[in-house]
Amino acid sequence: MSATSQRILAASRALFAERGYRASSMQAIADQVGITKAALYYHFASKDEILRHLTLPLLDELESALAEAEAGGDPETVRWRAIEGYVDVYLRHRETLVMLIRDMTLLVQAPVADRFRAAIALANDLVCGPERSLEGRVRASQVVAGLGDPVVLFLDVPPEQLKRLILDGAQALLARSDPAQEGAANDPAPTSRPAGVTDSPRPRGRPRGRSGGRPTALTESEARQARELYAAGRPVAEIAERLGVSRATVYRCLKT
Incomplete structure (x- = not known):
């Protein structure tokens, strides 16, 4: 360019x-x-083309950060990588985020709206983890929703300071809903928590691809099966596990 x-x-x-x-x-x-x-x-x-060029980097990086977080292994590592990655992307694209919030109608326009909805849904899923109670899902959605607002509201606060405060707040909110995390609210760095986690690794599905990881795309028949399962009310995590792919891959399929 x-x-x-x-x-x-x-x-x-x-x-x-x-x-x-x-x-x-x-x-x-x-x-x-x-x-x-x-x-x-x-x-x-056109002005729409300018808007597309402005929003694509934010969306691309957000999707990439969440996909990388999902490959983190155990649920606690996945959770905090997703949270920190989400905040990092928003802070890097602070002005673009302000632009979108300034004109909320932009957030309901396709394909921007579709990609944002899919990214937020995946973030909620990763932050919630394998414990799928209503309380856990509500608390996860509260955490994800609270990651972006401070980025827009406190523009005069340096990024690193604001990031630390946002992560501290997320940790405090999650600790209140998870007895295993009681007493961890005063940890200096939420991102250090995964080092001491003893939870069992999350099932990763059948290994495929050169590196033994999950494939990044579905075949036509798998995509059709994923849509049918989703339409039947099956959760994305179950569909991903059944097809042996990441949840990010399933969300990308469902939004097309």
Whole structure:
């Protein structure tokens, strides 16, 4: 991507965050960059295309972070890798997140909305872990929902300081719902918890692929089976286990 295209994206992100996506015209973007409107259209055919380029990195990294977290092994390691990865992505794309929150209608537009819903559903699943009680699922959704708001609300707080506070809050919330974690709320670093975890590893399904890990895509017949099972009310974790793939792979299949 050219330097001018990068400048256009940076100016657009700032304008969308300040004024809102719909209130920012292509002319305003061109003026902000210091180019003509015709030159702007040379680089981007529409404002929707600019929006897509702004949101794709956040979504790509969020999906990647959650997929990496899921490969973590035991449930506690998976949980904290998912939480920390989620926060890291949001902090790296702080301005884009502000832009999306500033104009909430963007969050209901496909494909942005579909990918966000799938990522949030997977994050909830990973944070909850194998214990699938209603209380556990509700608490997991509270934790995930609370990871993004501070990133937007406390823009003046340095990223590392804010990250530590967010992780401390998540740990405190989870400790209240998990007796095994009582007394762990004062741990200095939530990400250090997995080192002492003794939980049994989560089943990983049948090994496939060069590295022995789970495949990253489903065959056509497997995809059809996954959709049929989901339509029949089977949980994503069960579908993933039955097909021998990660939950991230199942969520990607269901959103297509």
